[in-house]
Amino acid sequence: MLDVRASSESDSPVAGYKGRRVRKVPLDHWDEVERETVERLPEDIDGTKVYVINGLSKNKDTLQLLKDGRRWKKNGPTNWQGHKRVRYADCKGSSIYENENCPYKQQYGIINRTQFEKRSRKDTTTVCKGCGNLPKVISCPGRRYISYERKSVTVYHCGEHTCPVVKKFEKKLNVLKNW
Ligand SMILES: [Zn+2]
Ligand SMILES: [Zn+2]
DSSP, rough: OOHHHHHHTTOOOOOGGGGOOOOOOOOGGGOOEEEEEOOSTTTTTOSSSSEOOEEEETTTTTTHHHHHSOOOOOOOEOOOOOSSSEEEEEEEEEEEBTTOOHHHHHHHHOOBBSEESSSSSSSEEEEEETTTOOOOOOOOOEEEEEEEOOOEEEEEESSSSOOOOOOOHHHHHHHHOOO
């Protein structure tokens, strides 16, 4: 059933780049949140959290430590008072393909929520790895801000993800499959 009123309300506030809504999350959103010191980000990062990674040096691969189980869009700069350099990124969201006849569903017995690929090198449309059909795309409100200091980074995360955590072994599986 199509609820016209609800759909027109949802796209009311500030329309940003390409009609995308620009959300501003104020720094005081994390005022009450405990800072957790970690070696690296958790795979299932979610909700309102602050993570601090200390002891960074040239020998440590900071990007690797900032990897989690979410798929982030390209990050962009933002200004926070009292912070030297802050970048933020929104979650890419996820895809779902629910068709009983998809070979993925038949092989694994579950709906495909993680195995997608580009249709071809030229056509970058995302399709189901099992059947090559177009999935349904689910947007995700997850966002993270990364504040860089000389020897540490602090990650401010907000939003409850609607996307599934991409497990490391699934990432590896993809690599194997492409060999
Ligand atoms: Zn499929
Ligand atoms: Zn997400």
